[in-house]
Amino acid sequence: MHPASRLTVIARTLAVCLAAAVTVHAAGPSPAAPSLKQVLARAGDYSVSYGAALASVIADETFTQEIVLSRDGTTGQRRLLESEIAFVKLAGTIEWLAFRSVLRVDGASVPGGSGRLERLMRDAPQSALSQARAISDEGARHHLGPVQRNFNVPTTVLQFILPQHQDRFRFRKAGEERVDGELAWIVEFQERDRATFIRTPDGRAAPSRGSLSVVPDDGRVLASRLEVKAVIEAGVEVRWRRDDRLALWVPAEMRERYRGRELVLTDAAGKDEPFELRGLATYTNYRRFEVDFRLVR
Secondary structure, eight states, rough: OOOOHHHHHHHHHHHHHHHHHHHHHHOOOOOOOOOOHHHHHHHHHHHHHHHHHTTTTEEEEEEEEEEEEEETEEEEEEEEEEEEEEEEEEESSOOOOEEEEEEEEEEEEEETTTHHHHHHHHOOOOSSHHHHHHHHHHHHOOOOOOOOOOOOOOTTHHHHTTTTTTGGEEEEEEEEETTTEEEEEEEEEEOOSSSOOOOOOOOOOEEEEEEEEEEETTTTEEEEEEESSSSEEEEEEEEEEEEEETTTEEEEEEEEEEEETOOOOOEETTTTEEEEEEEEEEEEEEEEBBBTOBBOO
């Protein structure tokens, strides 16, 4: 075969191969990526269904809180709270809350701690507001340090993405990450409504901001970060895991941190010592309880 003819054959062969490759690629285009609006809608639906699925679920919480001196990072005080945490749907709404019942403080049993969850559920008023107040106040009085707080439960941020609340926030996609092997969107949020979810004890607004790690295909939340800045700066981070027994993604751990110039200890010499307040909570032994309040273990 003449060299020129051989080159022609090779060129034609390559052209056929390239054409075939283009044809195969064109036959199977990649699905379009969802929009932020679509992902938020999925996350909202997930939060609604999550609240219904998690209602009547209880778990054990081990919560270590400590005061850490700013100058050298040493621990000034430490407290261990052993509690039960319950997830309850509020009557007449799609809203739901988590609350804790402290059973032991540094190993010492809390008087009346046994059966506290049952009493709260039985005695709470039917209105959502009264239920929320009773539930929130009950768990807050055992926390270490001078910071009054009742929003430090692992599911607080999921309230923000309920469909009826999303307009109160600005959302934006800040990137993507792998969480336990799953691709998740990092969705940042910032509260813009003056009637903020979290308020100071004297009623002042405390705007929230932070981020969610959301699986874009179904709206599942795998991790969250909440920041609140008012008189002090507060931060709460939560990581979720799958619980095969419940077939749900449940809180695995929560970390909290509070700092600000108002957080000081006065030493024996009368000198103010700045500190941070930190906490780490872990969650185990998830189980459901019956409507008649008998616990299923």
